[in-house]
Amino acid sequence: MKKIILTIIFLLCFYPQAFCAQKNISQKANDKAVKEIKAVLTEYVQYENSKNIEGIKRLHADNYMTVDAMPKKVYLDILDKTWKKYDDIKQELKINNIDINGNYAIVEVTEFLNGTTSEMIDDKSVAGKLDSVSHIVYYMEKTQNQWKFVSDYVIDEQTTLAFEKAKDLDILFTTPNRVLAGREYVATFNVKGVPRDSFVVATIGQEKIIYPHKNAEEVYRKVSQDGILERVFKSNKDNLNEYAVVTYCITKPILNKNKQIETLLTGVGYIINRVNVVPENKFITITEDGKKETKI
DSSP: OHHHHHHHHHHHHHHHHHHHHHHHHHHHHHHHHHHHHHHHHHHHHHHHTOOOHHHHHHHEEEEEETTTTBBBBHHHHHHHHHHHSSTOEEEEEEEHHHHHHHHTEEEEEEEEEEEEEEEETTEEEEEEEEEEEEEEEOOOOOOOOEEEEEEEEEEEEEEEEEGGGGSSSSEEEEEOOOTTTTOOEEEEEEEEEETTOOOOEEEEEEOOSSSSOOOOOOOOOHHHHTOEEEEEEEEEESSSSHHHHHHEEEEEEEOOOOOOEEEEEEEEEEEEEEEEEEEOOOOEEOOOOOOOOOOO
């Protein structure tokens, strides 16, 4: 009995020390991993802003797959096309949280993009301003002593592009961040600050996130005096996430030299909201009070 008691006492004395020692080792390893991941994220932003496609390629695992089921090759192609359209685009990244689990990490960030481009409107080239904010979770894995991106999950994302007078408007475009497959949701466009001599027409569309991209059908409607335009959509059942897109135009009636009324386009804008679709699970059943099972 004494031996057992002494053994228990010994273990009670020794275990906290061993636990603390192990905890210190784990903490040091965790701190080292966090430092390494932050260095990778710094590289990532530098490569984005210098348009270094080979650098970006090295930071992503060969089996990298986006949340929208787009492989590494497609991701890099989209990135390259974006750089070509917005040659001065810049990225900023804010790290919100890093969780380490051995050779795996979950990194939550907020990304900011801004840049400029030009388009032809009424036979003249006009400059447009791009702004984008997204909250993203990156999944990373350490292989061969290197942390790499293996996947991601975009929590929410909004991108705006405005030309001419559209830059001056106060606009709110709201959609849900997450909907169930096959369920209805509302997209609401609210505009303020329209000049008294002008009016706004807009179209709200729904686009599946696929590649190559397909634009939604455009049906323009005059925005009412209260500045609100709404549209109800039903989310897809194809296990695909979606974009809700509003395109709006500021128009101004004028008299031409023949004293006929013409409509002058003074501004164009686009807002794209991401809508994550929760796929329908067809393999779930429920039983109520021992009755026959029915699918949800």
